[in-house]
Amino acid sequence: MLVIGGNFFHGIDPKSVTEPASDRQIRAGLVKEFLEMFAQIRRVLPIVDGETYVLGRDPETFGIKDILDCVRNSDKKIKIANARSKEEKEINALLCDVDDAITKSLAGKVYKR
Numbered sequence: 690m691l692v693i694g695g696n697f698f699h700g701i702d703p704k705s706v707t708e709p710a711s712d713r714q715i716r717a718g719l720v721k722e723f724l725e726m727f728a729q730i731r732r733v734l735p736i737v738d739g740e741t742y743v744l745g746r747d748p749e750t751f752g753i754k755d756i757l758d759c760v761r762n763s764d765k766k767i768k769i770a771n772a773r774s775k776e777e778k779e780i781n782a783l784l785c786d787v788d789d790a791i792t793k794s795l796a797g798k799v800y801k802r
Contacts (some may be wrong), residue, residue, distance in 0.1 A: 703741045714775070727742075732745050776787065
């Protein structure tokens with residue numbers, strides 16, 4: 690999302706999945722899986738080649754929580770447990786930190802109408 694949004698902001702032509710994956714040393718398949726998730730909720734849209742995505746709406750209308758909610762609520766399960774690259778490990782650590790914070794925040798709380 691950062692690469693796609695950055696390209697949009699700077700007026701750079703969209704790149705295929707393999708280019709940002711290569712630039713950041715992330716497996717192209719992992720990038721593609723995330724982009725397909727974001728495409729399901731129309732945050733990004735694939736163009737004709739199916740390997741290149743553009744923003745689906747103004748990037749100022751969604752934030753990090755929106756992106757994390759998309760990943761969490763997707764019917765796809767991304768396997769990051771065996772993260773290889775520095776970025777994959779950082780993403781995995783961020784998601785674990787978010788889970789821990791939510792668990793601590795909700796500890797002992799019950800839903801009341």
